[in-house]
Amino acid sequence: MAGKQSSLILCQIASKPSATLAKTDRTQDAAGGGSAGSPSTRHMTPNKLPSFDQFLETRVSKWHWPLLMLMGTFLVLASQLVPREELTKGKLRTKVMAAVGSEAVEQPAAEKQQVPVVQQVVLPEGPPEALDSQLAGCRTLKTDPIPVVDTAASLRVLETHTPEQRQQAENFTAAVAACSDFACLRQANQLPRAPGQFRFPHFFVIGFPKCATTSIYCHLIQHPQVQHPKEKESHLLTGQCTSPGLECSAEAQQHYVVDILNLAEAAQAKMTKAAFEGSTHYVMEADWFAEQLLATMPWLKVVVSLRDPISQAIAMHLHNVGHGRPSNCTVEANETSIYHCIRRSLKDKSRYAPKIQKWMEHFPRDQLHILQASSSRAYENLTKQEAMAAQLQGLKGFLNMDQMLPSSELPLTNYKHQRGNDDTLGRYWTLKRWEIEHLVEIARNSTQDLVQLLGQYNYAGEQAQAEWMQNWEDVWQDNLSRCEEGRSAPCKVVVS
Numbered sequence: 001m002a003g004k005q006s007s008l009i010l011c012q013i014a015s016k017p018s019a020t021l022a023k024t025d026r027t028q029d030a031a032g033g034g035s036a037g038s039p040s041t042r043h044m045t046p047n048k049l050p051s052f053d054q055f056l057e058t059r060v061s062k063w064h065w066p067l068l069m070l071m072g073t074f075l076v077l078a079s080q081l082v083p084r085e086e087l088t089k090g091k092l093r094t095k096v097m098a099a100v101g102s103e104a105v106e107q108p109a110a111e112k113q114q115v116p117v118v119q120q121v122v123l124p125e126g127p128p129e130a131l132d133s134q135l136a137g138c139r140t141l142k143t144d145p146i147p148v149v150d151t152a153a154s155l156r157v158l159e160t161h162t163p164e165q166r167q168q169a170e171n172f173t174a175a176v177a178a179c180s181d182f183a184c185l186r187q188a189n190q191l192p193r194a195p196g197q198f199r200f201p202h203f204f205v206i207g208f209p210k211c212a213t214t215s216i217y218c219h220l221i222q223h224p225q226v227q228h229p230k231e232k233e234s235h236l237l238t239g240q241c242t243s244p245g246l247e248c249s250a251e252a253q254q255h256y257v258v259d260i261l262n263l264a265e266a267a268q269a270k271m272t273k274a275a276f277e278g279s280t281h282y283v284m285e286a287d288w289f290a291e292q293l294l295a296t297m298p299w300l301k302v303v304v305s306l307r308d309p310i311s312q313a314i315a316m317h318l319h320n321v322g323h324g325r326p327s328n329c330t331v332e333a334n335e336t337s338i339y340h341c342i343r344r345s346l347k348d349k350s351r352y353a354p355k356i357q358k359w360m361e362h363f364p365r366d367q368l369h370i371l372q373a374s375s376s377r378a379y380e381n382l383t384k385q386e387a388m389a390a391q392l393q394g395l396k397g398f399l400n401m402d403q404m405l406p407s408s409e410l411p412l413t414n415y416k417h418q419r420g421n422d423d424t425l426g427r428y429w430t431l432k433r434w435e436i437e438h439l440v441e442i443a444r445n446s447t448q449d450l451v452q453l454l455g456q457y458n459y460a461g462e463q464a465q466a467e468w469m470q471n472w473e474d475v476w477q478d479n480l481s482r483c484e485e486g487r488s489a490p491c492k493v494v495v496s
């Protein structure tokens, strides 16, 4: 407080000469005089305001300088008495108040902190540029054009608010908008919200890789209640932050909170859009990341998608080859079989249970959504035409948003495999019967572990567990049905 007052006085004193200087310059210009520092204007004339130099010569040099120095010393000493944290908070608040033109109001937080109120913000017409380019990136096999997102639709909820709820909405928005680090977000997200507002960020899509996460992303960013991140798959949290507590530099936190999560647009929409991001690295780093993420953002909802592990491993293999990553898992010089690659993946990266377990252990049941888990017909339903609507509705219900928007269809994006139809197989891989049988055996064992976890942590009842198992079994048997006779006979393997 003492520091603030003294800086105010100092500002007043310091600002006077410059105001005088500006005035003096204009007067001299109008009178056709020389520049402020030219010898001809050095002497004060009775009816003119003094120039800055004159001011210094006549008054400041006599008695203001000692006073200024005294005030300066006092200011330095006073600032040492104010805790660092207070200074930073003050700075953040000033920044947001300046940015959104706000005024301070009382808020009911434990630590009584003044929260600025965000003034009415008019959203630009049509989707923001970044959203447009992200939608354009959602390449789809379907011929339907990507629908236009009604970016202002979520704001309509504000029109139904009572004055009290309106104030709550303003307070929550302002508190979140003031944040540029995780600790601030934790504090702001404890504030009461008005109906229709989401915590910031609201959810993550964490994987698994090659399980249609891009299509889920593309579906969701078309939803009017969703705030798209500026960067898809930034990996910042796993790449730059460490355990314990997701520690990373202030710059990294600011970049993440403000830029990646697109804080300004979320604040413009008064937090009526659910901000999110996603990276398949997150699920893969479950061993340390699940616990730390929850500790950092205890309100966060997390979405996981799974796919038959053999298909997932084959898709991952194709992805790696496509990205020029050398495939050193074939044993014989001219061998074209991917068997060794897939076998290795199934024992390691495509084993879902150990990763999922970490997320289940740390995240409360109502904050972790496993796509396909709750459906009456279990797996692969997300991508099945006749079942995807229910899966998508379940997802948006979990996220507390309108389940019917933006559509009931999951786009087909980021595809590498040419899909077949009733008459054609599409892209297939040739494997020997014994190879598939062996892969299926590994996949079946690890799926049993997974299904057991689904039951243990209350994600799927007995029937859903059995159906889940059966669904993947169907994919495996379908591939085995295309084998010719004999243990080493070739089979045409397609992915789910």
Ligand SMILES: Nc1ncnc2c1ncn2[C@@H]1O[C@H](COP(=O)(O)OS(=O)(=O)O)[C@@H](OP(=O)(O)O)[C@H]1O
Pocket (backbone or CB within 6 Å): 208, 209, 210, 211, 212, 213, 214, 215, 280, 315, 318, 319, 383, 384, 410, 411, 412, 413, 414, 415, 416, 417, 418, 495, 496
């Ligand atoms: N709607 C729909 N129906 C069927 N299949 C679908 C759909 N959407 C995505 N996919 C398939 O999902 C694979 C891409 O998954 P990801 O986007 O998660 O991959 S990535 O890890 O982000 O690179 C990729 O699989 P592959 O083609 O086998 O590579 C996509 O074809």
